[in-house]
Amino acid sequence: MPYATHSAAERAAMLDAVGVDDPDDLFDVPDSVRFDGEYGIEARSERATRATVEEALEDSADMVEFLGGGHYDHYVPSVVDHLSLRSEFLTSYTQYQPEVTQGFLQALFEFQSLVVELTGLGVANCSMYDRATALGEAALLADRVRAVDGDRVLIPDSLPDRVRSVLDNYTDGPDIGVDTYPTSSGTVDVDALADSIDDDVSMVYAATPNARGLLEPDLSAVGDVADDHDALFCVGTDAVALGLLEPPAAYGADVVVGDASVLGLPTTYGMGLGLFACREDYLRQVPGRLVGAGEDEAGNRAYTLTLQTREQHIRRERATSNICTNQAWLALRAAMHAAWLGPDGLVELAETCVTGVSDACERIDALDGFTAPVYDGHHFREALVDCADPDAVVEHCRDEGVAVRTVADGDDEYLAVCVTDTNREQVDALVDALAGYGGGA
Amino acid sequence: MSDDAPHQQARWYAGEQYEPLLSEKRTETVDVDSSLPDDLTRDELELPAPAEPELARHYTHLSQMNYGVESGPIPLGSCTMKYNPSFTEDIAAHPGNRVHPLRDDADKQGILRLCHELQDALATIGGMDAVTLQPPAGAAGEFTGIQVAKAYHAAEDDERSEVIVPESAHGTNFASAAMAGYDVVELPSNENGRVEVDALRAAVGSETALLMLTNPNTLGLFERDIEEIADIVHDAGGLLYYDGANLNSLLGKARPGDMGFDVMHFNLHKTFATPHGGGGPGQGPIGVREDLEPFLPTPQVRETDEGYETYAPAQSIGRVHEFLGNWLVLVKAYAYILRHGDEGLERVSETAVLNANYLASQIDYEVPYGPFHHEFVASADADAADVAKAMLDHGVHPPTTKWPEIVDEALMTEPTETESKARLDDLAAAFDAVAATDPEDLAETPTATAARRIDQAAAARTPRLSWHALDEE
Numbered sequence: 001m002p003y004a005t006h007s008a009a010e011r012a013a014m015l016d017a018v019g020v021d022d023p024d025d026l027f028d029v030p031d032s033v034r035f036d037g038e039y040g041i042e043a044r045s046e047r048a049t050r051a052t053v054e055e056a057l058e059d060s061a062d063m064v065e066f067l068g069g070g071h072y073d074h075y076v077p078s079v080v081d082h083l084s085l086r087s088e089f090l091t092s093y094t095q096y097q098p099e100v101t102q103g104f105l106q107a108l109f110e111f112q113s114l115v116v117e118l119t120g121l122g123v124a125n126c127s128m129y130d131r132a133t134a135l136g137e138a139a140l141l142a143d144r145v146r147a148v149d150g151d152r153v154l155i156p157d158s159l160p161d162r163v164r165s166v167l168d169n170y171t172d173g174p175d176i177g178v179d180t181y182p183t184s185s186g187t188v189d190v191d192a193l194a195d196s197i198d199d200d201v202s203m204v205y206a207a208t209p210n211a212r213g214l215l216e217p218d219l220s221a222v223g224d225v226a227d228d229h230d231a232l233f234c235v236g237t238d239a240v241a242l243g244l245l246e247p248p249a250a251y252g253a254d255v256v257v258g259d260a261s262v263l264g265l266p267t268t269y270g271m272g273l274g275l276f277a278c279r280e281d282y283l284r285q286v287p288g289r290l291v292g293a294g295e296d297e298a299g300n301r302a303y304t305l306t307l308q309t310r311e312q313h314i315r316r317e318r319a320t321s322n323i324c325t326n327q328a329w330l331a332l333r334a335a336m337h338a339a340w341l342g343p344d345g346l347v348e349l350a351e352t353c354v355t356g357v358s359d360a361c362e363r364i365d366a367l368d369g370f371t372a373p374v375y376d377g378h379h380f381r382e383a384l385v386d387c388a389d390p391d392a393v394v395e396h397c398r399d400e401g402v403a404v405r406t407v408a409d410g411d412d413e414y415l416a417v418c419v420t421d422t423n424r425e426q427v428d429a430l431v432d433a434l435a436g437y438g439g440g441a
Numbered sequence: 442m443s444d445d446a447p448h449q450q451a452r453w454y455a456g457e458q459y460e461p462l463l464s465e466k467r468t469e470t471v472d473v474d475s476s477l478p479d480d481l482t483r484d485e486l487e488l489p490a491p492a493e494p495e496l497a498r499h500y501t502h503l504s505q506m507n508y509g510v511e512s513g514p515i516p517l518g519s520c521t522m523k524y525n526p527s528f529t530e531d532i533a534a535h536p537g538n539r540v541h542p543l544r545d546d547a548d549k550q551g552i553l554r555l556c557h558e559l560q561d562a563l564a565t566i567g568g569m570d571a572v573t574l575q576p577p578a579g580a581a582g583e584f585t586g587i588q589v590a591k592a593y594h595a596a597e598d599d600e601r602s603e604v605i606v607p608e609s610a611h612g613t614n615f616a617s618a619a620m621a622g623y624d625v626v627e628l629p630s631n632e633n634g635r636v637e638v639d640a641l642r643a644a645v646g647s648e649t650a651l652l653m654l655t656n657p658n659t660l661g662l663f664e665r666d667i668e669e670i671a672d673i674v675h676d677a678g679g680l681l682y683y684d685g686a687n688l689n690s691l692l693g694k695a696r697p698g699d700m701g702f703d704v705m706h707f708n709l710h711k712t713f714a715t716p717h718g719g720g721g722p723g724q725g726p727i728g729v730r731e732d733l734e735p736f737l738p739t740p741q742v743r744e745t746d747e748g749y750e751t752y753a754p755a756q757s758i759g760r761v762h763e764f765l766g767n768w769l770v771l772v773k774a775y776a777y778i779l780r781h782g783d784e785g786l787e788r789v790s791e792t793a794v795l796n797a798n799y800l801a802s803q804i805d806y807e808v809p810y811g812p813f814h815h816e817f818v819a820s821a822d823a824d825a826a827d828v829a830k831a832m833l834d835h836g837v838h839p840p841t842t843k844w845p846e847i848v849d850e851a852l853m854t855e856p857t858e859t860e861s862k863a864r865l866d867d868l869a870a871a872f873d874a875v876a877a878t879d880p881e882d883l884a885e886t887p888t889a890t891a892a893r894r895i896d897q898a899a900a901a902r903t904p905r906l907s908w909h910a911l912d913e914e
Binding site: 095107304317347 | 450457458459460462463464469470471473474475476477478480481482483486487488489490491493496497499500501502503504505506507508509510511512515517520522523524525526528530531532534535537538539540541542543544545547548549550551552554555558562565566568577578579580581583584588591611612613615616617618619620621622623625662663665667668691693694695696699700710716717718719720721722723739758759760761762763764765766767768769772775776778779780781782783784785786788789791792794795796798799802803812813814829830833838839841844858859860861862864865887890891892893894895896897899900901904905906907908909910911
């Protein structure tokens with residue numbers, strides 16, 4: 001065993017102390033369920049293990065990605081790795097003993113504070129798993145705070161299937177209905193939303209930037225529709241976009257969910273950091289961990305997990321959520337990244353997400369057979385591109401080492417492109433790949 | 442106590458306070474000037490703006506005011522806080538991980554290959570027929586497993602309303618079952634700390650969807666009647682769920698699938714040593730027997746003649762995470778499994794069980810029940826919360842306290858296999874020093890930690906959850 005720490009003599013002394021000859025004698029497992037087979041896994045040296053796993057990792061293609069769709073890449077400064085990998089952070093447990101885990105608690109308190117600053121809402125938790133599970137939790141919160149019969153939540157028809165599927169699982173238990181309302185030209189059709197809503201709706205959800213890459217032009221009107229029916233207004237967004245956008249609380253958001261892994265985490269096959277903030281009115285219904293400031297015996301400010309009576313280890317089946325292990329270390333990294341950027345840096349990064357995609361669209365639109373963007377409006381990171389055969393274009397781009405994807409929008413299918421600070425300088429490769437596609441329109 | 446304490450945690454001061462908040466160091470407010478129209482953007486943004494050298498000091502100070510497994514042992518019961526091998530972090534840093542999940546399958550063969558190999562390895566270790574890697578934590582695994590079981594029953598046209606959970610079970614079991622819409626039926630333990638078979642027989646029926654069980658249970662006791670328990674549940678048409686939190690005690694020795702479990706979750710951040718990161722990310726894959734495979738989340742990964750591909754199981758419950766949970770946790774856990782191999786994994790469990798039994802034999806507190814596997818629950822003769830605080834002054838992290846409730850003033854202790862005999866002796870010495878301390882003096886502890894005793898009740902009465910709340914005072 002690679003991390004064995006007992007010498008033969010120590011092991012013998014321990015066996016002697018517990019009164020057995022062999023550790024196997026300590027296993028109180030009936031013979032009938034004893035495993036006498038083999039897993040068939042061969043042990044390896046550290047070097048060989050690295051070689052095995054890294055060789056497999058190298059089987060993936062070397063590509064320039066313009067994918068987005070809920071998982072976004074931004075440059076993460078080296079200092080974030082070096083600090084977050086300090087073992088006192090990385091190898092620590094949940095802060096059940098606050099006196100000895102002040103450092104992490106303070107870092108999480110700072111993360112919560114950053115989310116409060118960005119959203120304008122009074123309460124932010126330590127994290128959810130990702131934006132989809134955060135939306136699921138928001139629907140459950142709405143169900144608890146708006147106890148009306150036949151509850152349902154309204155989501156835009158453009159919500160990605162992947163997110164919808166998670167929401168369906170979260171709302172299955174309490175039997176919350178999930179209905180869609182129409183979008184028009186890529187953004188919320190407020191009149192159609194008003195036609196879709198009734199007093200049995202507990203929550204209206206809208207995202208900015210939305211699944212078409214567009215910034216919603218009038219979320220205040222969406223909030224008003226929700227308000228007219230006493231439904232919670234839940235806004236989906238992300239931590240970088242919030243650096244530039246009006247704080248959701250300013251236009252009436254009751255809950256903000258979304259992705260905070262846009263800070264502190266590069267592309268990692270879809271790992272997320274679910275952001276969850278809400279108005280203080282719902283404090284005792286919040287899912288997940290909360291860190292509060294208090295005092296220690298010496299009268300100094302100190303931090304602790306708080307309002308734990310909401311949580312599963314105390315409240316069991318009446319807990320606000322089953323979440324226990326969350327994404328704390330990624331919240332630490334996101335806060336580090338935000339602090340490294342400072343307000344100037346965060347605004348600049350967000351502005352890059354505005355100009356990068358619009359510059360790319362301009363160049364793509366100039367190509368024969370391509371129209372970009374499909375919808376007018378202000379884009380953030382992503383936009384749709386119209387062309388005759390999007391699937392064939394995706395295949396062609398793959399051959400050129402460029403990853404783009406298609407998106408279905410009603411009966412239409414488009415290309416979707418995502419441009420951030422990390423692939424902005426490689427837009428040439430994308431434009432060349434598209435230009436080299438013979439088909440066009 | 443602090444004068445002769447063997448350990449003093451770093452404590453950074455600035456004036457009358459500990460390490461100041463980022464917001465108290467250097468904050469800037471900028472006017473937001475954007476190419477977007479004004480009505481979409483904020484007017485200004487106020488955020489901390491430390492220069493990088495000060496940022497580095499801030500977090501270095503905070504790290505020094507924090508305790509991890511590399512600081513010392515963390516014998517929290519059912520948490521399996523073992524040493525996290527450093528080399529897996531280097532694997533996680535390999536550029537081959539920088540792959541977007543929406544790539545075409547053919548362009549992410551490396552990721553899919555590792556998924557497939559890890560699915561197979563976990564299925565073998567659990568004695569299960571199929572595994573999904575998707576759930577992003579143990580509790581998410583429970584929720585997924587329950588949803589899969591629900592879909593299975595629904596497909597049989599046999600909808601059921603109850604999930605049975607032993608009183609000593611992890612709180613997440615109750616919460617996950619309730620979240621999935623089930624009524625929770627609590628099962629009392631017998632005088633041996635195990636499931637009372639007659640009580641189970643009385644509790645099961647046509648409404649029983651699942652029995653959720655941890656084996657060994659939270660007292661570290663193997664449920665010796667497991668086959669009979671499985672028969673009772675199966676005869677009633679229910680399924681048996683294995684909570685994998687305590688799997689570190691069974692590697693190479695027994696498999697949940699062989700005991701009759703139909704669904705299980707693995708806690709990769711426990712059994713397979715991925716770092717807990719102060720509360721995540723973890724990962725909670727689930728394994729199922731053959732009949733349940735069609736209901737697993739989408740996508741699954743399979744091997745074909747052309748390589749690896751993703752697919753949606755025929756009657757899939759859909760997704761429980763937008764993508765595949767925490768990829769880097771998966772890759773680190775797989776590296777851990779390969780590094781150990783069959784023999785190493787069996788030695789992990791043998792040593793974990795030896796360590797728990799050795800520690801239990803060395804402490805003065807009463808340890809009811811037994812024989813133990815990887816953890817035991819001692820009973821303090823003082824307030825267990827006070828005992829925990831006093832242990833901090835001895836340079837060790839205390840066990841889980843006051844739970845499970847069937848032991849008075851419980852100290853639920855899981856040392857794991859990576860503690861040396863010398864460390865276990867230190868831990869025993871800490872237990873015994875505290876046991877020998879006047880209970881009234883315990884209330885004065887801890888003093889050797891970054892902060893002194895924190896009034897958690899007061900913090901909950903007046904919630905201050907951001908620096909904005911502090912500014913308002």
